[in-house]
Amino acid sequence: MEVDSRVMAVFGPSGSGKTSLLDLLCGLRKPKSAFIQLDDDVLTDTRVNLAVPTRQRGIGYVPQDLALFPHLSVRQNLLYGCKTGATTHAHLTFDRVIEVLDIPSLIERPVIELSGGERQRVAVARALLAAPRLLLLDEPLASLDAKLKARIMPYLARIRDEFQIPMLYVTHDRLETLRLADHMMVLIKGKVVQQGKVADVFNRPGNLDVAGLLAVETIQPGRIQNCADELITVTAGSTTITAVDPGPSMKAGDVYVCIRAEDVILLKGADAPSSPRNHLPATVRSIETEGSLMRIDLDCGFPLAALLTRQACEQMALKAGDRVVAWIKAPNVHIVPR
Helix, strand or coil: CCCCCCEEEEECCCCCCHHHHHHHHCCCCCCCCCEEEECCEEEEECCCCEECCHHHCCEEEECCCCCCCCCCEHHHHHHHCCCCCCCCCCCCCHHHHHHHCCCHHHCCCEHHHCCHHHHHHHHHHHHHCCCCCEEEEECCCCCCCHHHHHHHHHHHHHHHHHHCCCEEEEECCHHHHHHHCCEEEEEECCEEEEEEEHHHHHHCCCCHHHHHHCCCCEEEEEEEEEEECCEEEEEECCEEEEEECCCCCCCCCEEEEEECHHHCEEECCCCCCCCCCEEEEEEEEEEEEECCEEEEEEECCCEEEEEEEHHHHHHHCCCCCCEEEEEECHHHCEEEEC
16 A cells, blocks of 8 residues: 555544554554555565664654643643754744644643643644654544534644645544545555545445445445446436446446435426436435434435435425425446445
């Protein structure tokens, strides 16, 4: 596996090996068999019994528990890991790092008096002050509520844009991945099952496990009926649906039809747009609140989910039993082999 991107999201469910991967990279865990190289430096090579000590690897690590010293002040925590002398990151000065992370007002406070979001920023600052060549962040926002996540996210984006340090960002949160990363790898049961640009992986999940993990709300068995003009026709339930031809590997046979709820356009008693190829008559089965949106469960010959704003639902006066039309663009219908 080779990583060559500014921010690589390591995406996977709990227990998939995400933290173990970071521990191996920074030398906290001894592998049975591994070769790890950062830039031109080999850090681990079990064939020749080479293992560079953690402190000499040039890697900054923010673990899930943050590992701050509770008996020390913020300043003392930051200075503990601060690298002095020559560095390839001359802009990683103490003053600049605390400014970017907006923590000057916290410097003299005891760590035990900080909020969760403040501790998070201090832990990231300490990792940066070690002047790392690679920054590892292990689910840095997992313990924060939605409001705190929204406040911390811009700080992480500033680090990405200003300091230009490559990052491996472990998460199982789809929005964090979309906002921060340019590439991602999907890890399931200790194996990389898909890797590529974020948009490519989300738009074209490689198999059913990846599709389910990436929160594709509608996953239905189907069968390919026809391929023509770079389009593919699939039967799902009692409905025929059109997708973009995924290539020569899928020309016939059983597949899964995968559709994200936000890619479904619902219309009721109005002219439909001309661009979507699939226009599926459907019945509303249920309407439920899902975060700030409304989830509409439909029957269009197979179960289909749609996500709408509350305002859109109110404008259409949607209720269970209503007849609607679900419109889906062909590129938003993802076909996965079964």
